[in-house]
Amino acid sequence: MSTRYNFKEIESKWRKIWEENPVNPHDTDKPKYYCLDMFPYPSGNGLHVGHWRGYVLSDVVSRYKILQGYEILHPMGWDAFGLPAENFAIKTGTHPAETTKKSIANIKRQVKEISAVYDWDREVNTTDPDYYKWTQWIFVQMYKKGLAYEKEMPLNWCPNCKCVLANEEATNGVCDRCGSPVTKKNLRQWMLGITKYAERLLNDLQDLDWPEKVKKMQTDWIGKSYGAEVDFAIKDTDKKITVYTTRPDTLYGATFMVLAPEHEIVPEITTAEQKDAVEKYVYAASTKSNVSRMTDKEKTGVFTGAYGINPLNGALVPIWVSDYVLADYGTGAIMCVPAHDDRDFEFAKKFGLPIIQVISKDGKEDEELTQAYTEPGIMINSGELNGMKSEDAKAKMPEYVEKQGFGKKTVNYKLRDWVFSRQRYWGEPIPLVHCEKCGIVPVPEEQLPVELPNVESYQPTETGESPLASIEEWVNTTCPCCGGPAKRETNTMPQWAGSSWYFLRYCDNHNDKELASKEALKKWMPVDLYVGGVEHAVLHLLYARFYTKFLYDIGAVDFEEPFKRLFNQGMICKKNEEDGKLYKMSKNKGNVVSPDETVEKYGCDSLRMYELFIGPPELDSEWDDSGIDGVFRYLNKIWKFVDENKDKTIAATSEIEQIRHKMIYEITNRLEALTMNTVVSGFMEFTNKLINAVKAAGGVDMETLETICILLAPFTPHIAEEMWQNIGHTESVFKQKWPEYDENKMKEDTVEIAVQINGKVKTTINIAADFDKDSAIAAAKEALGTKLTGTIVKEIYVPGRIVNIVAKN
């Protein structure tokens, strides 16, 4: 394709000029706008055109805000700790720092091709000791507040990564990173008490301008439920079992109990006759993989031989063990009401346990329940509760149980504390020292950062020990407290540590006294628009909110929510040659399109515009190699139009003026709504209209040419800047003001409207836009002529839209 406008020359020219004279000067007294991209992991594979999508979108918004008179913070950095560099080190012996440095250099070069208005002097890198000093500092503050603690417990262990995983990283029993099935391993690990923040993390979601989907995912992950804990005494012992239930209204219907196999009371209450069977079952459950425990829905279980006593009516209920009860949710023990719970019903049927109905639709007992009745209804077989609405009983029971002294009202969360230590090399060392005399001592703040030492072997171990453990001269240190011999903590932090607060560091990235100064944070935070993929809906976005709330509590920041508005861009997919199916671009699938080549062929402006044009930005889109031709042709067209008309401008005709105002109106509104695909189609549509109007008028006015340049500037900055210069300006287009529209001037004098008979379009008429109903109907009837037959029942006129005549024959 031959080129009409020389994008190569224009783009390199302006890139250079902007580098010397940034279009977004700082330290102004303008209002602020913080527009943030989720920073990338600098992978060796570099970027593909899918990565551009979010970056272009956020840049368009940033440049638009500049034109609207804002001072912008639009930074970029590198989330550079992580496994790929470390695995590469294991294979080749190359130090991860070296690999990371190279990858960053490459990806930075690629990111610069986007020509975004990034503040490169605010770049951060999570592996830079000046950065992770503060990652460690935050950990120390958490430790001091008792929020970071050590605990031994069965943890998700990825045998492939040889590393523990947080719950959030092991959804569906599979390692988030490598897809291996996760096993459980009993390990002593560092935890962060995120559950202390469950309520705030849940409540504060309400006011965020985030996609509902993400809010819902976080809400579900936190998993709040209301209910009661009820104590069941165990027959012939002085022991009791506390169960958690969300259905205290059904307490009279409890006919058995089930304990999780891991429940500590199981061996204590199991009778001699049942001992073998129970031990066998518990052992089998412990070796069952996480995946099958989640997916095997067929109920299994074993009777312990013991009986609990229903505190309400003294009824004896057999106590069973089954792995459908989870040890780490609620109390690890449940009361079972088979009449009103699907799972309990299934269990009761399978093992022949009694079923007592305590709720029914009409207050009468059903003949026989064929399935659990889970709807609300009227209480029956429930003593003093009989006749009450089940919802009322549900609301009343927790308090009643509490008053009677055999339980209490409670709230439960699915959210677990965050397993925070990793047994790998390429991460922030946890800044703690183990002293025989003083116990665990945090490294004093003035000694931070605890830098990562060099190791010989990056190989992780089977035992759950970090490769750092083998470096004796590093491990052996002195206790900051007593000066005696001590050992360093050898675990490192998860990759999420660095990304949980990086948006704060951008505000003041050179500060060596604080993670960021109060003034800088006050100026910039919170983030006004955060753009990134939906894959971090629970992980990064939950952790970052947690960190922010913690920093708020210790007075380090004065806001509780870091990201006011969140936008999730869709992925760019491409058909795989082999199976013809759409896949997200990836090296594995061999469907990657390189932005480097695309820029070479079409230029940055064309690629930027095509990234937006490809489809609704929040949905996945299919890359079409020839689709970019359309925007490239468009840019040539607008270039030619401006070039041909710039030297012979005339006064604006009313038609051209009307097009200009309408164009400003549409582009602005669509841009505000982030419906970027329709912005691009709007540019094309209005340009076509304009070209026709200009042909008729014999020329165009200067203001219209200027408007086009400014409107295009956020989208295709180079060509816009060049055209702006070509029409006679010496100052950057980004120093201009975003144009305003005048609604009165948008209006057309005459409009074409459709004329319908009984809702079917028969013809169209051109009438004055301000015609009243009678004139419009009259004009419509005239246009219809003999087509209109029968008796007219109704006449409808929607100004500017339609005339509909309802006639009966």
Added chain:
RNA sequence: GCGGAUGUGGCGGAACUGGCAGACGCGCCGGACUUAGAAUCCGGUUCUUAGGAGUGCAGGUUCAAGUCCUGUCAUCCGCACCA
């Protein structure tokens, strides 16, 4: 199983609070320019027995439904024995 999103020409997709369905672009067809091709420009492009039919399917509300209501199907995503 629960929750959410999506469903419109050959393709990607437009259509603001119900008001001319298919904007804009790709592709394709025809024409102009050219020795020729590429590029560019101009015109056409939902289907169709030319009366109509048509926004996954079946109903409903309305003068008027892609848009609202009821039911249903398909695809994708998230959660998934959370008591």
